[in-house]
Amino acid sequence: MQLETKMEKTAKNHSPILDVEQVVKRYRDERSLFRHGADWITALNGVNLTIQKGEVFGLVGASGSGKTTLGRLALKLEPYDSGSIRFQGVATRTLKGKELKAFRRKVQLIPQDPYQSLNPYLSVYDTVAEPLIIHNIGDSQTQKTIVKDCLAAAGLVPPSAYFQRYPHQLSGGERQRAAIARAMVLEPEFVIADEPTSMLDASISFTIFKLLAKIQKARSVTFLFITHDLAAARFLCDRIAVIYQGEIVETGSSEAVIQNPQSDYTRALIRAQPRFSFVK
Amino acid sequence: MTLLAVDNLSITYQTRSGPHVAVDDVSFDLEKGQSLGIVGESGCGKTTIGMGLLRLLPANATITDGSIRFAGNNLLDLPVNAMQAIRWKNISMIFQAAMNAWNPVQRVGDQIIEAIRTHYPETSRAEATEAVKRLYEAVDIPGNRIFNYPHEYSGGMKQRAIIAMALSCQPDLLIADEPTTALDVIVQDQIIEKLKAIQTERNIAVIFISHDIGVVAEVCHTIMVMYQGKIVESGRREEVFGSPAHPYTQALLSSYLTIDGVFEVHEDQAASACAAPGELPAGLCAYLPHCRQAELDCRRLPAGWQEISPTHKARCRLCS
Numbered sequence: 291m292q293l294e295t296k297m298e299k300t301a302k303n304h305s306p307i308l309d310v311e312q313v314v315k316r317y318r319d320e321r322s323l324f325r326h327g328a329d330w331i332t333a334l335n336g337v338n339l340t341i342q343k344g345e346v347f348g349l350v351g352a353s354g355s356g357k358t359t360l361g362r363l364a365l366k367l368e369p370y371d372s373g374s375i376r377f378q379g380v381a382t383r384t385l386k387g388k389e390l391k392a393f394r395r396k397v398q399l400i401p402q403d404p405y406q407s408l409n410p411y412l413s414v415y416d417t418v419a420e421p422l423i424i425h426n427i428g429d430s431q432t433q434k435t436i437v438k439d440c441l442a443a444a445g446l447v448p449p450s451a452y453f454q455r456y457p458h459q460l461s462g463g464e465r466q467r468a469a470i471a472r473a474m475v476l477e478p479e480f481v482i483a484d485e486p487t488s489m490l491d492a493s494i495s496f497t498i499f500k501l502l503a504k505i506q507k508a509r510s511v512t513f514l515f516i517t518h519d520l521a522a523a524r525f526l527c528d529r530i531a532v533i534y535q536g537e538i539v540e541t542g543s544s545e546a547v548i549q550n551p552q553s554d555y556t557r558a559l560i561r562a563q564p565r566f567s568f569v570k
Numbered sequence: 571m572t573l574l575a576v577d578n579l580s581i582t583y584q585t586r587s588g589p590h591v592a593v594d595d596v597s598f599d600l601e602k603g604q605s606l607g608i609v610g611e612s613g614c615g616k617t618t619i620g621m622g623l624l625r626l627l628p629a630n631a632t633i634t635d636g637s638i639r640f641a642g643n644n645l646l647d648l649p650v651n652a653m654q655a656i657r658w659k660n661i662s663m664i665f666q667a668a669m670n671a672w673n674p675v676q677r678v679g680d681q682i683i684e685a686i687r688t689h690y691p692e693t694s695r696a697e698a699t700e701a702v703k704r705l706y707e708a709v710d711i712p713g714n715r716i717f718n719y720p721h722e723y724s725g726g727m728k729q730r731a732i733i734a735m736a737l738s739c740q741p742d743l744l745i746a747d748e749p750t751t752a753l754d755v756i757v758q759d760q761i762i763e764k765l766k767a768i769q770t771e772r773n774i775a776v777i778f779i780s781h782d783i784g785v786v787a788e789v790c791h792t793i794m795v796m797y798q799g800k801i802v803e804s805g806r807r808e809e810v811f812g813s814p815a816h817p818y819t820q821a822l823l824s825s826y827l828t829i830d831g832v833f834e835v836h837e838d839q840a841a842s843a844c845a846a847p848g849e850l851p852a853g854l855c856a857y858l859p860h861c862r863q864a865e866l867d868c869r870r871l872p873a874g875w876q877e878i879s880p881t882h883k884a885r886c887r888l889c890s
Contacts, residue, residue: 352757496840
């Protein structure tokens with residue numbers, strides 16, 4: 291059944307939502323500022339990537355491979371040195387004013403660390419309602435209904451019990467659910483989840499994955515899922531790209547990449563996964 | 571020879587909302603050279619056990635019951651200075667997130683040398699430096715990096731240096747609390763392999779504490795599964811992961827994603843594994859509010875240990 295829905299998806303959607311072409315991003319190496327002039331670290335070295343509308347795309351790599359940088363560039367949080375990034379066919383580099391605000395509404399982030407990404411001075415209600423206020427959506431009554439629905443969809447039930455709670459009163463899983471609600475409240479078309487469960491226990495991670503999959507299906511959102519965990523990527527994603535030292539070394543359907551890896555680095559990643567070879 | 575024998579250990583925290591029993595009636599033995607894994611999710615009490623063994627608990631924690639016999643002595647009866655002599659020299663620990671605890675303004679090698687010379691004051695600085703060189707060789711860090719500062723190390727190197735420091739006084743027992751959390755898979759795999767090799771080479775006993783069952787499964791021969799302060803299942807790793815007996819262990823495994831799908835994942839079970847604990851009359855199984863297999867007797871009678879094999883037991887009525 292799962293295969294069927296995947297095939298349907300590819301048959302239906304041939305419009306790319308995100309197009310990354312030959313993107314190069316370099317950072318100045320701060321440490322060597324006083325040693326030998328300016329040194330540059332190439333975080334992304336000519337990255338090409340196309341994400342189709344409606345798919346769950348996994349970007350897999352080790353720490354320092356550039357996967358978070360690519361996510362930040364796709365969100366237009368940082369400039370890049372060369373290449374182009376297009377969202378729904380429009381180059382994001384030059385977006386300004388109203389257009390930029392419209393772009394921000396369509397593209398959202400679920401950050402890595404729910405312990406750091408929520409404002410400790412904002413209640414769950416204020417956290418989730420803030421995007422609605424910024425984008426001037428509905429009156430306060432409508433906003434309340436939207437926030438309520440969103441919290442419920444993120445599995446914070448009953449929603450009203452969470453309205454006045456602050457991040458320190460939530461468990462790690464609940465915080466990440468609040469961050470998911472905040473990302474979904476504007477009904478974005480494209481969501482980037484940057485290692486959303488790396489700080490959480492396995493059983494909580496698993497329920498969060500299930501939640502993301504459910505939301506993705508219900509709202510037909512496109513997901514870019516950034517992770518170092520191939521097992522999680524296999525579970526969640528239609529297609530994955532493996533990134534190593536700022537370059538994409540392999541792209542393909544999750545099954546194909548894992549069953550039949552083409553690059554040495556992908557093979558190394560697969561080898562490093564925990565095994566339970568002693569279990570029959 | 572039994573190196574460590576923990577009997578009926580119970581540890582309680584005084585909190586603003588009243589006493590909280592973090593470790594409840596925990597018993598286990600550890601032989602020399604053996605490796606034991608303690609798995610369980612955040613808040614189950616696994617770190618508290620590790621800290622309790624070294625008597626490094628925070629001020630609001632009390633060991634209310636039990637004994638910790640290490641090489642013949644009950645550690646709980648030792649005066650503070652005798653305990654201090656045991657720490658690091660006999661029992662050392664890789665603390666959680668320790669790689670971020672290096673003193674940033676001291677060179678890494680100096681920090682390890684300090685540990686050696688504190689416990690062996692007769693060691694000269696030159697001898698200690700030699701020892702650090704050998705330790706760095708064992709953990710695969712180039713010798714010319716000894717006198718670098720922590721910020722010049724990568725994450726994996728910092729963690730390997732932490733392992734070197736934990737081994738610096740040749741302990742008999744090493745407690746490793748989440749030694750690979752926050753490292754990416756490839757570095758994690760290297761660290762695990764290193765720990766395994768060192769453990770067999772030096773024949774030290776290891777207690778490996780982690781929420782990541784995949785990591786524990788690679789290192790440890792014996793596994794204890796912990797839930798709400800209690801050990802709910804223990805056995806050889808083949809037994810605990812191959813034929814889990816306790817419903818909580820089953821739920822835990824059914825939420826663990828592996829690349830080859832060894833465990834059948836199940837959403838409802840995963841949800842019950844991480845659900846908030848419920849209120850319970852004392853003595854009954856702590857997992858009862860979320861157990862999908864509970865029977866009438868579970869609600870009436872305490873959950874005692876059931877033996878499944880001579881090496882495998884579970885604290886569940888259903889396993890008899």
